[in-house]
Amino acid sequence: MSAPPIAPLASLDELWFQVSGTLCNLKCEHCFISCNPSNDSFKYLSYDYVMKMLDESVALGVKEYYFTGGEPFLNRELVAMVEQVLKVGPVTILTNGTVLKTDWMKRLQTAEQNSQYSLEFRVSIDGPTAEINDPIRGERTFERAMKGVAMLCEFGFLPIITMTRIWDESREEEILDAFRGVLREHGYTRPRLKIMPRLKIGAEANRTEGYDQFERITSEMMAGFDVSQLLCNHSRVVTDRGVYVCPILIESESAKLGETLREAQVDFPLLDGACYTCYQYGSICANPSSKKVEA
Amino acid sequence: MQTKFAFFGGIYNNYLALGAAINDAHSRGVTQMFCLGDLGAFGPYPDRVFPLLVENNIQTVQGNYDHSIGNALEDCQCGYTDPRDNHFAALSYAYTLKNTSPENRQWMKELPSEIRLTWEDKSTLLCHGSPRKTNEFLWESTTSTAFLERLAQEQNAGIILGTHTGLHWHRRLKNNRHFINVGVLGRPENDGTTNVWYTLLTLSLEQSDQEKDSVTVEFIPVEYDYEQLAREMELENIPEEFIETIRTGWWTTCLEVLPAKERRAGKY
Numbered sequence: 001m002s003a004p005p006i007a008p009l010a011s012l013d014e015l016w017f018q019v020s021g022t023l024c025n026l027k028c029e030h031c032f033i034s035c036n037p038s039n040d041s042f043k044y045l046s047y048d049y050v051m052k053m054l055d056e057s058v059a060l061g062v063k064e065y066y067f068t069g070g071e072p073f074l075n076r077e078l079v080a081m082v083e084q085v086l087k088v089g090p091v092t093i094l095t096n097g098t099v100l101k102t103d104w105m106k107r108l109q110t111a112e113q114n115s116q117y118s119l120e121f122r123v124s125i126d127g128p129t130a131e132i133n134d135p136i137r138g139e140r141t142f143e144r145a146m147k148g149v150a151m152l153c154e155f156g157f158l159p160i161i162t163m164t165r166i167w168d169e170s171r172e173e174e175i176l177d178a179f180r181g182v183l184r185e186h187g188y189t190r191p192r193l194k195i196m197p198r199l200k201i202g203a204e205a206n207r208t209e210g211y212d213q214f215e216r217i218t219s220e221m222m223a224g225f226d227v228s229q230l231l232c233n234h235s236r237v238v239t240d241r242g243v244y245v246c247p248i249l250i251e252s253e254s255a256k257l258g259e260t261l262r263e264a265q266v267d268f269p270l271l272d273g274a275c276y277t278c279y280q281y282g283s284i285c286a287n288p289s290s291k292k293v294e295a
Numbered sequence: 296m297q298t299k300f301a302f303f304g305g306i307y308n309n310y311l312a313l314g315a316a317i318n319d320a321h322s323r324g325v326t327q328m329f330c331l332g333d334l335g336a337f338g339p340y341p342d343r344v345f346p347l348l349v350e351n352n353i354q355t356v357q358g359n360y361d362h363s364i365g366n367a368l369e370d371c372q373c374g375y376t377d378p379r380d381n382h383f384a385a386l387s388y389a390y391t392l393k394n395t396s397p398e399n400r401q402w403m404k405e406l407p408s409e410i411r412l413t414w415e416d417k418s419t420l421l422c423h424g425s426p427r428k429t430n431e432f433l434w435e436s437t438t439s440t441a442f443l444e445r446l447a448q449e450q451n452a453g454i455i456l457g458t459h460t461g462l463h464w465h466r467r468l469k470n471n472r473h474f475i476n477v478g479v480l481g482r483p484e485n486d487g488t489t490n491v492w493y494t495l496l497t498l499s500l501e502q503s504d505q506e507k508d509s510v511t512v513e514f515i516p517v518e519y520d521y522e523q524l525a526r527e528m529e530l531e532n533i534p535e536e537f538i539e540t541i542r543t544g545w546w547t548t549c550l551e552v553l554p555a556k557e558r559r560a561g562k563y
Contacts, residue, residue, distance in 0.1 A: 011427070013442065061445025064437055089439035090554065118436040118555040158555050190563060192551065228428070288376040288552055 004269040013063040016237035020069030032199035047077040068094040090117040097123040097148025121159040128178035211273025229282035302494040304458025307481025308338030315519035331458040332358025332423040335391035339527040357406035358423040359430040365404030374430040377551035420452040424459035435464035436556035471508040483544040485561040490516040
Protein backbone atom coordinates (compact mmCIF):
# COMPACT_ATOMS: atom_id res chain seq x y z
CA MET A 1 0.00 0.00 0.00
CA SER A 2 1.34 3.42 -0.90
CA ALA A 3 2.04 6.04 1.76
CA PRO A 4 -0.97 8.20 2.68
CA PRO A 5 -1.19 11.67 1.18
CA ILE A 6 0.14 14.34 3.49
CA ALA A 7 -0.98 17.92 4.05
CA PRO A 8 1.83 20.14 5.29
CA LEU A 9 0.99 23.19 7.39
CA ALA A 10 2.13 25.86 4.95
CA SER A 11 1.17 28.79 7.13
CA LEU A 12 -0.85 29.06 10.34
CA ASP A 13 -3.37 31.64 9.10
CA GLU A 14 -6.57 30.71 10.94
CA LEU A 15 -6.88 29.67 14.54
CA TRP A 16 -10.08 28.04 15.73
CA PHE A 17 -11.22 27.84 19.33
CA GLN A 18 -13.49 24.89 20.25
CA VAL A 19 -14.83 27.25 22.86
CA SER A 20 -17.83 25.29 24.09
CA GLY A 21 -16.29 21.89 23.47
CA THR A 22 -18.92 19.42 22.29
CA LEU A 23 -21.66 21.03 24.36
CA CYS A 24 -24.64 22.42 22.51
CA ASN A 25 -28.20 23.30 23.46
CA LEU A 26 -29.37 21.54 20.28
CA LYS A 27 -28.97 17.97 19.14
CA CYS A 28 -28.87 18.21 15.34
CA GLU A 29 -29.13 14.91 13.60
CA HIS A 30 -26.44 15.77 11.04
CA CYS A 31 -23.82 17.17 13.42
CA PHE A 32 -20.38 15.97 12.37
CA ILE A 33 -19.12 15.90 15.95
CA SER A 34 -22.23 14.64 17.77
CA CYS A 35 -22.61 17.77 19.89
CA ASN A 36 -25.54 17.84 22.29
CA PRO A 37 -26.51 19.15 25.76
CA SER A 38 -24.81 16.28 27.56
CA ASN A 39 -21.77 15.52 25.38
CA ASP A 40 -18.91 16.95 27.41
CA SER A 41 -16.14 14.84 25.89
CA PHE A 42 -14.66 18.23 24.99
CA LYS A 43 -15.29 20.88 27.65
CA TYR A 44 -15.48 24.67 27.68
CA LEU A 45 -12.28 26.62 27.13
CA SER A 46 -11.44 28.94 29.98
CA TYR A 47 -10.76 32.64 29.43
CA ASP A 48 -7.20 32.33 30.71
CA TYR A 49 -6.40 29.40 28.42
CA VAL A 50 -7.76 31.25 25.37
CA MET A 51 -5.66 34.30 26.26
CA LYS A 52 -2.56 32.13 26.62
CA MET A 53 -3.11 30.54 23.20
CA LEU A 54 -3.92 33.97 21.74
CA ASP A 55 -0.50 35.22 22.89
CA GLU A 56 1.22 32.29 21.22
CA SER A 57 -0.80 32.83 18.05
CA VAL A 58 0.16 36.50 17.78
CA ALA A 59 3.83 35.55 18.05
CA LEU A 60 3.26 33.11 15.17
CA GLY A 61 1.48 35.69 12.99
CA VAL A 62 -2.02 34.20 12.88
CA LYS A 63 -4.32 36.13 10.52
CA GLU A 64 -7.89 35.29 11.65
CA TYR A 65 -9.77 33.71 14.57
CA TYR A 66 -12.86 31.49 14.71
CA PHE A 67 -14.99 30.47 17.70
CA THR A 68 -16.98 27.29 17.34
CA GLY A 69 -18.50 24.44 19.34
CA GLY A 70 -21.03 23.09 20.12
CA GLU A 71 -22.78 26.37 20.68
CA PRO A 72 -20.14 29.01 21.52
CA PHE A 73 -22.58 31.26 23.42
CA LEU A 74 -23.10 28.54 26.05
CA ASN A 75 -19.64 29.49 27.30
CA ARG A 76 -20.37 32.54 29.45
CA GLU A 77 -16.85 33.86 28.91
CA LEU A 78 -17.23 33.96 25.12
CA VAL A 79 -18.09 37.66 24.88
CA ALA A 80 -15.12 38.66 27.06
CA MET A 81 -12.83 36.47 24.94
CA VAL A 82 -14.07 37.96 21.68
CA GLU A 83 -13.63 41.47 23.05
CA GLN A 84 -9.96 40.68 23.64
CA VAL A 85 -9.33 38.82 20.39
CA LEU A 86 -10.82 41.67 18.33
CA LYS A 87 -7.94 43.82 19.57
CA VAL A 88 -5.47 41.68 17.61
CA GLY A 89 -7.41 40.18 14.73
CA PRO A 90 -10.71 39.46 12.95
CA VAL A 91 -13.20 37.09 14.58
CA THR A 92 -15.90 34.78 13.26
CA ILE A 93 -18.42 33.16 15.64
CA LEU A 94 -20.28 30.05 14.45
CA THR A 95 -23.61 29.94 16.27
CA ASN A 96 -27.00 28.29 15.97
CA GLY A 97 -28.55 31.67 16.74
CA THR A 98 -30.99 30.35 19.34
CA VAL A 99 -29.46 31.62 22.58
CA LEU A 100 -28.38 35.18 21.72
CA LYS A 101 -29.00 37.93 24.25
CA THR A 102 -29.25 41.65 23.62
CA ASP A 103 -26.69 42.64 26.26
CA TRP A 104 -24.11 40.35 24.59
CA MET A 105 -24.97 41.87 21.22
CA LYS A 106 -24.47 45.38 22.60
CA ARG A 107 -21.03 44.48 23.93
CA LEU A 108 -19.99 42.76 20.72
CA GLN A 109 -21.26 45.63 18.61
CA THR A 110 -19.15 48.04 20.68
CA ALA A 111 -16.13 45.74 20.50
CA GLU A 112 -16.34 45.58 16.71
CA GLN A 113 -16.86 49.33 16.38
CA ASN A 114 -13.71 49.89 18.46
CA SER A 115 -11.72 47.39 16.41
CA GLN A 116 -10.16 47.74 12.99
CA TYR A 117 -11.24 44.14 12.38
CA SER A 118 -14.49 42.50 11.32
CA LEU A 119 -16.67 40.45 13.60
CA GLU A 120 -18.54 37.87 11.56
CA PHE A 121 -21.41 35.65 12.64
CA ARG A 122 -22.24 32.42 10.90
CA VAL A 123 -25.71 31.22 11.79
CA SER A 124 -26.57 27.61 11.03
CA ILE A 125 -30.06 27.15 9.59
CA ASP A 126 -30.75 24.20 7.37
CA GLY A 127 -33.63 25.33 5.24
CA PRO A 128 -35.93 28.26 4.47
CA THR A 129 -38.86 26.73 6.35
CA ALA A 130 -39.48 25.02 9.65
CA GLU A 131 -40.65 22.00 7.66
CA ILE A 132 -37.18 21.54 6.15
CA ASN A 133 -35.07 22.75 9.07
CA ASP A 134 -36.76 21.45 12.21
CA PRO A 135 -36.69 17.69 11.55
CA ILE A 136 -32.89 17.95 11.43
CA ARG A 137 -32.16 20.65 14.01
CA GLY A 138 -35.03 20.17 16.45
CA GLU A 139 -38.50 21.47 17.18
CA ARG A 140 -38.98 25.23 16.84
CA THR A 141 -35.30 25.77 15.97
CA PHE A 142 -36.19 27.54 12.72
CA GLU A 143 -38.33 30.11 14.49
CA ARG A 144 -35.74 30.60 17.25
CA ALA A 145 -32.79 30.91 14.85
CA MET A 146 -34.66 33.44 12.70
CA LYS A 147 -35.26 35.53 15.82
CA GLY A 148 -31.50 35.36 16.36
CA VAL A 149 -30.88 36.54 12.81
CA ALA A 150 -33.30 39.42 13.32
CA MET A 151 -31.46 40.39 16.52
CA LEU A 152 -28.08 40.32 14.79
CA CYS A 153 -29.46 42.55 12.01
CA GLU A 154 -30.89 44.92 14.60
CA PHE A 155 -27.36 45.41 15.91
CA GLY A 156 -26.00 46.06 12.44
CA PHE A 157 -24.35 42.69 11.87
CA LEU A 158 -24.60 40.92 8.53
CA PRO A 159 -24.73 37.26 9.53
CA ILE A 160 -23.71 34.59 7.06
CA ILE A 161 -26.50 32.01 6.98
CA THR A 162 -24.81 28.65 6.76
CA MET A 163 -26.78 25.72 5.41
CA THR A 164 -25.79 22.12 5.17
CA ARG A 165 -26.99 20.72 1.89
CA ILE A 166 -29.58 18.24 3.16
CA TRP A 167 -31.74 18.67 0.07
CA ASP A 168 -31.39 17.34 -3.43
CA GLU A 169 -29.11 19.51 -5.50
CA SER A 170 -31.78 19.97 -8.18
CA ARG A 171 -33.70 22.06 -5.62
CA GLU A 172 -30.75 24.30 -4.78
CA GLU A 173 -31.85 27.48 -6.59
CA GLU A 174 -35.41 27.16 -5.34
CA ILE A 175 -34.17 26.71 -1.75
CA LEU A 176 -31.75 29.65 -1.97
CA ASP A 177 -34.43 31.93 -3.42
CA ALA A 178 -36.85 30.93 -0.70
CA PHE A 179 -34.14 31.61 1.87
CA ARG A 180 -33.45 35.09 0.55
CA GLY A 181 -37.16 35.81 0.66
CA VAL A 182 -37.70 34.66 4.22
CA LEU A 183 -34.59 36.48 5.44
CA ARG A 184 -35.86 39.72 3.91
CA GLU A 185 -39.14 39.20 5.73
CA HIS A 186 -37.12 39.05 8.94
CA GLY A 187 -35.42 42.38 8.22
CA TYR A 188 -32.30 41.02 6.56
CA THR A 189 -32.22 43.01 3.33
CA ARG A 190 -28.91 41.80 1.86
CA PRO A 191 -28.64 38.21 2.99
CA ARG A 192 -25.32 36.40 2.81
CA LEU A 193 -25.63 32.66 2.27
CA LYS A 194 -23.12 29.85 2.56
CA ILE A 195 -23.69 26.22 1.68
CA MET A 196 -21.77 23.41 3.36
CA PRO A 197 -21.57 19.85 2.09
CA ARG A 198 -22.66 17.08 4.46
CA LEU A 199 -19.83 15.55 6.46
CA LYS A 200 -20.64 11.89 6.95
CA ILE A 201 -19.12 11.47 10.40
CA GLY A 202 -20.43 11.97 13.96
CA ALA A 203 -24.23 12.03 14.19
CA GLU A 204 -24.55 12.33 10.40
CA ALA A 205 -22.98 8.88 9.97
CA ASN A 206 -25.88 7.45 11.97
CA ARG A 207 -28.55 9.60 10.27
CA THR A 208 -27.63 8.54 6.75
CA GLU A 209 -24.48 6.64 5.95
CA GLY A 210 -20.78 6.93 6.72
CA TYR A 211 -18.01 7.16 4.16
CA ASP A 212 -17.34 4.24 1.89
CA GLN A 213 -13.82 2.87 1.95
CA PHE A 214 -13.14 4.29 -1.52
CA GLU A 215 -14.01 7.80 -0.33
CA ARG A 216 -10.46 8.64 0.64
CA ILE A 217 -7.81 10.94 -0.78
CA THR A 218 -5.08 9.02 -2.57
CA SER A 219 -1.52 10.16 -3.27
CA GLU A 220 -2.39 10.24 -6.98
CA MET A 221 -5.23 12.68 -6.30
CA MET A 222 -2.80 15.13 -4.74
CA ALA A 223 -0.83 15.57 -7.97
CA GLY A 224 -1.57 19.05 -9.29
CA PHE A 225 -4.08 19.71 -6.51
CA ASP A 226 -4.07 23.15 -4.82
CA VAL A 227 -3.44 21.94 -1.27
CA SER A 228 -4.46 25.35 0.13
CA GLN A 229 -8.04 24.20 -0.53
CA LEU A 230 -7.65 22.01 2.57
CA LEU A 231 -8.19 23.76 5.89
CA CYS A 232 -5.37 21.76 7.54
CA ASN A 233 -2.90 23.43 5.19
CA HIS A 234 -3.35 26.77 6.98
CA SER A 235 -5.31 26.21 10.19
CA ARG A 236 -5.43 24.53 13.62
CA VAL A 237 -8.05 24.21 16.35
CA VAL A 238 -7.56 24.70 20.09
CA THR A 239 -9.59 22.40 22.37
CA ASP A 240 -9.49 21.76 26.11
CA ARG A 241 -7.62 18.53 25.26
CA GLY A 242 -4.92 20.15 23.16
CA VAL A 243 -4.43 21.39 19.62
CA TYR A 244 -6.09 19.41 16.83
CA VAL A 245 -5.70 19.54 13.09
CA CYS A 246 -9.16 20.89 12.17
CA PRO A 247 -12.56 21.53 13.75
CA ILE A 248 -14.15 18.67 11.82
CA LEU A 249 -11.92 15.86 13.00
CA ILE A 250 -11.64 16.51 16.75
CA GLU A 251 -13.31 13.21 17.62
CA SER A 252 -10.56 11.37 15.78
CA GLU A 253 -7.72 10.76 18.23
CA SER A 254 -5.10 10.86 15.46
CA ALA A 255 -6.16 14.46 14.80
CA LYS A 256 -4.53 15.68 18.01
CA LEU A 257 -1.20 17.21 17.13
CA GLY A 258 0.17 18.69 20.37
CA GLU A 259 -0.39 20.81 23.43
CA THR A 260 0.85 24.08 21.94
CA LEU A 261 0.52 25.73 18.55
CA ARG A 262 4.21 25.24 17.93
CA GLU A 263 3.95 21.52 18.60
CA ALA A 264 0.95 21.31 16.27
CA GLN A 265 2.90 22.66 13.29
CA VAL A 266 3.39 19.22 11.79
CA ASP A 267 2.24 17.44 8.63
CA PHE A 268 -1.08 15.64 8.73
CA PRO A 269 -1.93 12.37 6.94
CA LEU A 270 -5.23 12.75 5.07
CA LEU A 271 -6.78 9.41 6.04
CA ASP A 272 -10.33 10.33 7.01
CA GLY A 273 -13.43 10.24 4.85
CA ALA A 274 -14.11 13.86 5.88
CA CYS A 275 -10.75 14.79 4.29
CA TYR A 276 -12.24 13.51 1.03
CA THR A 277 -15.19 15.91 1.37
CA CYS A 278 -12.83 18.78 2.15
CA TYR A 279 -10.83 17.81 -0.96
CA GLN A 280 -13.95 17.62 -3.13
CA TYR A 281 -15.44 20.97 -2.19
CA GLY A 282 -12.51 23.08 -1.08
CA SER A 283 -12.37 25.64 1.73
CA ILE A 284 -15.51 24.28 3.30
CA CYS A 285 -14.86 26.02 6.62
CA ALA A 286 -14.00 29.45 5.16
CA ASN A 287 -16.59 32.22 5.36
CA PRO A 288 -17.34 32.42 1.63
CA SER A 289 -19.10 29.44 0.05
CA SER A 290 -17.14 26.46 -1.18
CA LYS A 291 -15.67 26.81 -4.62
CA LYS A 292 -17.20 23.69 -6.04
CA VAL A 293 -20.76 22.56 -6.25
CA GLU A 294 -21.76 18.98 -5.70
CA ALA A 295 -20.81 16.77 -8.63
CA MET B 296 15.71 65.17 -1.21
CA GLN B 297 12.43 63.47 -2.01
CA THR B 298 11.57 60.87 -4.63
CA LYS B 299 7.98 60.17 -5.58
CA PHE B 300 6.51 56.98 -6.97
CA ALA B 301 2.97 56.24 -8.14
CA PHE B 302 1.29 52.83 -7.84
CA PHE B 303 -1.78 51.92 -9.85
CA GLY B 304 -3.89 48.84 -9.07
CA GLY B 305 -6.65 47.02 -11.00
CA ILE B 306 -7.20 48.97 -14.25
CA TYR B 307 -10.15 46.80 -15.37
CA ASN B 308 -10.04 48.31 -18.88
CA ASN B 309 -10.65 51.80 -17.46
CA TYR B 310 -8.18 53.55 -19.75
CA LEU B 311 -9.79 56.92 -19.04
CA ALA B 312 -9.03 56.69 -15.33
CA LEU B 313 -5.52 55.41 -16.07
CA GLY B 314 -4.86 58.40 -18.32
CA ALA B 315 -6.15 60.78 -15.65
CA ALA B 316 -4.02 59.12 -12.97
CA ILE B 317 -0.89 59.33 -15.12
CA ASN B 318 -1.49 63.05 -15.66
CA ASP B 319 -2.10 63.56 -11.96
CA ALA B 320 1.10 61.69 -11.06
CA HIS B 321 3.12 63.79 -13.49
CA SER B 322 1.72 66.95 -11.97
CA ARG B 323 2.93 65.82 -8.55
CA GLY B 324 6.48 65.23 -9.72
CA VAL B 325 6.37 61.45 -9.77
CA THR B 326 9.54 59.97 -11.28
CA GLN B 327 8.41 56.38 -11.76
CA MET B 328 5.00 54.72 -12.06
CA PHE B 329 4.11 51.10 -11.42
CA CYS B 330 1.02 49.01 -12.08
CA LEU B 331 0.11 46.03 -9.91
CA GLY B 332 -1.94 44.16 -12.46
CA ASP B 333 -5.47 43.19 -13.51
CA LEU B 334 -5.50 45.29 -16.64
CA GLY B 335 -8.76 43.79 -17.92
CA ALA B 336 -12.36 43.24 -16.70
CA PHE B 337 -15.41 45.38 -16.20
CA GLY B 338 -14.82 48.27 -18.67
CA PRO B 339 -14.68 48.72 -22.47
CA TYR B 340 -11.95 48.45 -25.13
CA PRO B 341 -9.18 46.48 -23.37
CA ASP B 342 -6.52 47.37 -25.95
CA ARG B 343 -6.62 51.06 -25.02
CA VAL B 344 -4.84 50.38 -21.71
CA PHE B 345 -1.58 49.00 -23.14
CA PRO B 346 -0.23 52.03 -25.04
CA LEU B 347 -0.59 54.13 -21.87
CA LEU B 348 1.46 51.63 -19.87
CA VAL B 349 4.15 51.25 -22.52
CA GLU B 350 4.48 54.93 -23.46
CA ASN B 351 4.80 55.94 -19.82
CA ASN B 352 7.32 53.21 -19.01
CA ILE B 353 5.04 51.79 -16.31
CA GLN B 354 6.51 48.60 -14.91
CA THR B 355 3.66 46.15 -14.44
CA VAL B 356 3.06 43.10 -12.25
CA GLN B 357 0.96 40.26 -13.63
CA GLY B 358 -2.44 40.01 -11.92
CA ASN B 359 -4.64 36.93 -11.98
CA TYR B 360 -6.65 38.46 -14.82
CA ASP B 361 -3.53 39.08 -16.90
CA HIS B 362 -2.34 35.54 -16.29
CA SER B 363 -5.73 34.23 -17.40
CA ILE B 364 -6.06 36.41 -20.50
CA GLY B 365 -2.39 35.94 -21.40
CA ASN B 366 -2.79 32.17 -21.30
CA ALA B 367 -6.39 32.18 -22.61
CA LEU B 368 -7.58 30.26 -19.54
CA GLU B 369 -11.22 29.43 -18.90
CA ASP B 370 -11.84 32.06 -16.24
CA CYS B 371 -10.35 35.09 -14.55
CA GLN B 372 -9.13 33.30 -11.38
CA CYS B 373 -10.55 36.21 -9.39
CA GLY B 374 -11.29 33.89 -6.47
CA TYR B 375 -15.04 34.44 -6.23
CA THR B 376 -17.17 31.65 -4.84
CA ASP B 377 -20.71 32.95 -5.14
CA PRO B 378 -22.62 31.85 -8.29
CA ARG B 379 -23.92 35.36 -9.03
CA ASP B 380 -20.46 36.89 -8.62
CA ASN B 381 -19.01 34.24 -10.92
CA HIS B 382 -21.78 34.84 -13.47
CA PHE B 383 -20.82 38.50 -13.82
CA ALA B 384 -17.09 37.76 -13.67
CA ALA B 385 -17.56 35.33 -16.58
CA LEU B 386 -19.33 37.98 -18.69
CA SER B 387 -16.58 40.56 -18.34
CA TYR B 388 -13.90 37.91 -18.80
CA ALA B 389 -15.41 36.70 -22.07
CA TYR B 390 -15.64 40.28 -23.33
CA THR B 391 -12.06 41.12 -22.36
CA LEU B 392 -10.60 37.91 -23.81
CA LYS B 393 -12.42 38.47 -27.09
CA ASN B 394 -11.34 42.10 -27.37
CA THR B 395 -7.68 41.89 -26.38
CA SER B 396 -5.27 41.65 -29.31
CA PRO B 397 -2.90 38.67 -29.60
CA GLU B 398 0.07 41.03 -29.15
CA ASN B 399 -1.32 42.44 -25.91
CA ARG B 400 -2.22 38.97 -24.66
CA GLN B 401 1.36 37.91 -25.27
CA TRP B 402 2.59 41.05 -23.45
CA MET B 403 0.45 40.13 -20.42
CA LYS B 404 1.61 36.54 -20.51
CA GLU B 405 5.20 37.67 -20.06
CA LEU B 406 4.61 40.01 -17.12
CA PRO B 407 6.41 39.11 -13.87
CA SER B 408 4.34 37.90 -10.90
CA GLU B 409 6.27 40.21 -8.60
CA ILE B 410 8.78 43.06 -8.79
CA ARG B 411 11.43 43.63 -6.15
CA LEU B 412 13.20 46.95 -5.81
CA THR B 413 15.57 48.51 -3.35
CA TRP B 414 15.37 52.20 -2.64
CA GLU B 415 18.13 53.28 -0.29
CA ASP B 416 17.67 50.79 2.56
CA LYS B 417 14.05 50.01 1.69
CA SER B 418 13.53 46.60 0.18
CA THR B 419 10.23 46.87 -1.67
CA LEU B 420 8.02 44.10 -2.97
CA LEU B 421 5.30 44.72 -5.55
CA CYS B 422 2.74 41.94 -5.94
CA HIS B 423 -0.88 41.59 -7.02
CA GLY B 424 -2.90 39.94 -4.21
CA SER B 425 -0.29 38.87 -1.71
CA PRO B 426 3.38 37.90 -2.05
CA ARG B 427 2.45 34.24 -1.62
CA LYS B 428 -0.60 34.00 -3.87
CA THR B 429 -1.62 36.20 -6.80
CA ASN B 430 -5.36 36.02 -6.12
CA GLU B 431 -5.30 36.16 -2.33
CA PHE B 432 -7.64 38.80 -0.92
CA LEU B 433 -6.00 40.78 1.88
CA TRP B 434 -8.83 42.89 3.26
CA GLU B 435 -8.15 45.56 5.83
CA SER B 436 -10.67 44.15 8.31
CA THR B 437 -9.61 40.50 8.07
CA THR B 438 -5.83 40.80 8.00
CA SER B 439 -4.19 40.93 11.42
CA THR B 440 -1.15 43.08 11.99
CA ALA B 441 0.68 40.02 13.38
CA PHE B 442 0.14 38.27 10.05
CA LEU B 443 1.51 41.24 8.09
CA GLU B 444 4.55 41.37 10.37
CA ARG B 445 5.18 37.70 9.59
CA LEU B 446 4.69 38.30 5.88
CA ALA B 447 7.15 41.21 5.85
CA GLN B 448 9.63 39.11 7.79
CA GLU B 449 9.28 36.04 5.56
CA GLN B 450 9.51 38.13 2.41
CA ASN B 451 12.37 40.20 3.78
CA ALA B 452 10.56 43.32 2.62
CA GLY B 453 10.35 46.79 4.16
CA ILE B 454 7.41 47.78 1.97
CA ILE B 455 4.88 45.38 0.47
CA LEU B 456 2.41 46.76 -2.09
CA GLY B 457 -0.58 44.87 -3.47
CA THR B 458 -4.07 45.45 -4.90
CA HIS B 459 -6.72 42.82 -5.93
CA THR B 460 -9.43 43.66 -3.36
CA GLY B 461 -10.43 46.96 -4.96
CA LEU B 462 -10.14 48.90 -1.70
CA HIS B 463 -7.06 50.87 -0.63
CA TRP B 464 -5.58 50.65 2.85
CA HIS B 465 -2.30 51.00 4.67
CA ARG B 466 -0.92 49.35 7.81
CA ARG B 467 2.22 50.66 9.45
CA LEU B 468 4.33 47.81 10.86
CA LYS B 469 7.23 47.59 13.29
CA ASN B 470 10.65 48.95 12.31
CA ASN B 471 9.15 51.37 9.78
CA ARG B 472 7.82 48.58 7.60
CA HIS B 473 4.62 49.03 5.62
CA PHE B 474 1.88 47.02 3.98
CA ILE B 475 -0.06 49.01 1.38
CA ASN B 476 -3.05 48.06 -0.72
CA VAL B 477 -2.78 50.67 -3.47
CA GLY B 478 -6.48 50.59 -4.45
CA VAL B 479 -7.72 50.32 -8.04
CA LEU B 480 -8.27 52.66 -10.98
CA GLY B 481 -10.86 50.39 -12.58
CA ARG B 482 -13.90 51.13 -10.50
CA PRO B 483 -14.91 53.33 -7.56
CA GLU B 484 -14.52 52.12 -4.00
CA ASN B 485 -18.10 51.23 -3.06
CA ASP B 486 -18.55 54.49 -1.16
CA GLY B 487 -21.07 56.32 -3.32
CA THR B 488 -18.49 58.53 -5.02
CA THR B 489 -17.41 58.15 -8.64
CA ASN B 490 -13.70 58.86 -8.26
CA VAL B 491 -11.06 56.11 -8.21
CA TRP B 492 -7.76 55.91 -6.29
CA TYR B 493 -4.04 55.42 -6.67
CA THR B 494 -1.13 55.51 -4.23
CA LEU B 495 1.62 58.10 -4.00
CA LEU B 496 4.71 56.99 -2.12
CA THR B 497 7.29 59.59 -1.16
CA LEU B 498 10.76 58.58 -0.03
CA SER B 499 12.70 61.22 1.87
CA LEU B 500 16.32 60.36 1.27
CA GLU B 501 19.28 61.50 3.35
CA GLN B 502 17.18 61.24 6.44
CA SER B 503 19.31 62.56 9.28
CA ASP B 504 17.30 60.87 11.98
CA GLN B 505 17.70 57.12 11.58
CA GLU B 506 14.72 56.47 13.82
CA LYS B 507 12.35 58.43 11.64
CA ASP B 508 10.48 56.73 8.83
CA SER B 509 11.57 57.88 5.38
CA VAL B 510 8.32 56.73 3.75
CA THR B 511 5.13 58.75 3.31
CA VAL B 512 2.04 57.04 1.91
CA GLU B 513 -0.82 59.06 0.39
CA PHE B 514 -3.95 57.83 -1.33
CA ILE B 515 -4.90 60.10 -4.23
CA PRO B 516 -8.50 60.36 -5.46
CA VAL B 517 -8.73 60.63 -9.25
CA GLU B 518 -11.58 62.32 -11.05
CA TYR B 519 -12.05 61.25 -14.66
CA ASP B 520 -14.76 61.32 -17.30
CA TYR B 521 -16.79 58.45 -15.87
CA GLU B 522 -19.80 59.44 -17.92
CA GLN B 523 -17.87 58.86 -21.12
CA LEU B 524 -16.76 55.48 -19.79
CA ALA B 525 -20.34 54.58 -18.91
CA ARG B 526 -21.55 55.55 -22.40
CA GLU B 527 -18.82 53.45 -24.00
CA MET B 528 -19.76 50.52 -21.78
CA GLU B 529 -23.34 50.88 -23.00
CA LEU B 530 -22.17 50.90 -26.62
CA GLU B 531 -20.25 47.69 -25.97
CA ASN B 532 -23.29 46.03 -24.33
CA ILE B 533 -21.48 45.59 -21.05
CA PRO B 534 -23.89 44.56 -18.26
CA GLU B 535 -25.99 47.32 -16.74
CA GLU B 536 -24.81 46.31 -13.26
CA PHE B 537 -21.22 47.33 -14.08
CA ILE B 538 -22.32 50.63 -15.59
CA GLU B 539 -24.35 51.43 -12.49
CA THR B 540 -21.19 51.04 -10.37
CA ILE B 541 -19.29 53.49 -12.58
CA ARG B 542 -22.10 56.05 -12.39
CA THR B 543 -23.01 55.68 -8.71
CA GLY B 544 -19.87 54.52 -6.94
CA TRP B 545 -21.67 51.53 -5.40
CA TRP B 546 -20.59 47.97 -6.15
CA THR B 547 -23.40 45.84 -7.52
CA THR B 548 -21.48 42.58 -8.10
CA CYS B 549 -18.59 40.59 -6.62
CA LEU B 550 -19.90 41.41 -3.15
CA GLU B 551 -19.93 38.00 -1.53
CA VAL B 552 -16.18 37.94 -0.89
CA LEU B 553 -16.36 41.12 1.19
CA PRO B 554 -15.89 40.81 4.96
CA ALA B 555 -18.50 42.33 7.26
CA LYS B 556 -16.97 45.78 7.73
CA GLU B 557 -16.25 46.31 4.04
CA ARG B 558 -19.68 44.95 3.07
CA ARG B 559 -21.47 47.17 5.56
CA ALA B 560 -19.79 50.26 4.10
CA GLY B 561 -21.48 49.65 0.74
CA LYS B 562 -25.07 49.96 -0.36
CA TYR B 563 -25.73 46.38 -1.56
